[in-house]
Amino acid sequence: MILYFGVGSLFLAICKFLERKNILHKIIEKDVSKKQIKFEIKHSLISIFVFGFSIIPIIYLIRIDTIELLPNTWLNIFIGLGILTLWNEIHFYIVHRIMHHKFMMKKVHYIHHKSTVPTVYSVFSFHWIEALLLSTIPLTIVPFIPFSIIAVFLFPLVSILLNFAGHCNYRFGGGKGADWSLFGTYHNEHHSRGRKNYGFSLNFLDKLFSKNNK
Numbered sequence: 142m143i144l145y146f147g148v149g150s151l152f153l154a155i156c157k158f159l160e161r162k163n164i165l166h167k168i169i170e171k172d173v174s175k176k177q178i179k180f181e182i183k184h185s186l187i188s189i190f191v192f193g194f195s196i197i198p199i200i201y202l203i204r205i206d207t208i209e210l211l212p213n214t215w216l217n218i219f220i221g222l223g224i225l226t227l228w229n230e231i232h233f234y235i236v237h238r239i240m241h242h243k244f245m246m247k248k249v250h251y252i253h254h255k256s257t258v259p260t261v262y263s264v265f266s267f268h269w270i271e272a273l274l275l276s277t278i279p280l281t282i283v284p285f286i287p288f289s290i291i292a293v294f295l296f297p298l299v300s301i302l303l304n305f306a307g308h309c310n311y312r313f314g315g316g317k318g319a320d321w322s323l324f325g326t327y328h329n330e331h332h333s334r335g336r337k338n339y340g341f342s343l344n345f346l347d348k349l350f351s352k353n354n355k
Contacts, residue, residue, distance in 0.1 A: 144301045145189060149261045152305045165311040169258050177255070178262055184252055185265035188272035192265075192297075195276035199283055199293065209287040221292025222299055228282045229300055233341040236274045241339070259308040264301065303342040 159165040202208040211217045240250035249268040256263035267275070278300075279293060331338040340347050 142189060144297060145185060145262075145265060148298070148301060149264070149305060152302070153261045153309065156309050156311045160311065168310050168312050171258050173258055173260055177258075178260065181256060181260065181262040181266040184267060185262060187269050188265040188267045191269055191272040192276050195280065198280055202284055203290075208284055211287045211289045213289045213291045217289040218292045218295070221288040222296060224286065225279070225282070225288070225292065225296045226299060226303070229278055229296075229303075230341050230343055230346065232278050232281060233275070234339055234346045236271070237339045237341075239274075240271060256308075259310055261305050261309050264304040264308050307342055 156165055160167065199208065203210065211221070239245060240253075246254075249270050252268045253263070253266055253271065256266060265272070279296065283293060338344060338347055
C-alpha cells in the first residue's frame with residue numbers, strides 16, 4: 142500500500158515536475174478519466190491483497206531451513222537485487238505471453254488492458270489470477286539460489302519503480318539514441334497497441350523472440 146499510493150504518487154509528482162522542465166515528455170497526449178483511475182485503484186487493491194500473502198511461503202521455507210540466506214553485505218544485496226530483477230524480466234515475459242493466449246486475454250488479462258493509456262495507478266490493475274501468477278516471482282527462484290534477505294525485501298521497491306516507469310506515460314531520455322533512452326516506452330506502447338513489447342522494463346526477450354511477438 143505504501144509503495145503503490147505513497148511512492149506512486151511521489152513518482153508521478155516528479156514526472157510532472159520534470160515535464161514542466163521539458164526533461165520528460167508524454168508518450169500519448171490524452172487525458173485519463175477519473176473513471177479509469179478508480180477502476181485501476183479498485184483492481185490494484187485486490188492485487189495488493191494477493192501480493193501481501195506471497196511472502197508467507199518464503200517465510201515458511203526460511204523457518205524450516207529449506208531456503209539458505211546469505212549475509213546482508215552490500216555486495217550480496219546488490220548482486221541479489223540484480224539477479225531478482227533479471228529473473229523478473231524472464232518470469233514476467235513468460236506470464237505475459239500466457240496472458241495473451243486468446244482465453245486468458247478474454248477472461249483475465251483484459252482488465253490490465255482496460256488502461257489503453259497507462260498510469261502509475263495501473264501498475265497493479267490485474268485480475269486476481271494474473272496477480273497470483275505474478276506474485277510467484279520470488280518463490281520461483283529464492284528456494285534455488287541463496288539471497289540476502291534484505292535483497293528479497295528490497296526487491297518489491299525496485300520492481301515497482303521499474304513498473305511505474307513503464308506505466309507513467311512518460312518517455313525517459315526523449316526517445317532518441319540508444320535503447321535505454323526509450324526506457325518506459327516499450328510497455329506503454331504495448332498498452333496502446335495490445336501486441337508486441339511483452340517484456341517488463343527491457344526488450345531483450347522481445348528481440349530474441351521477435352518472430353513470435355505479434
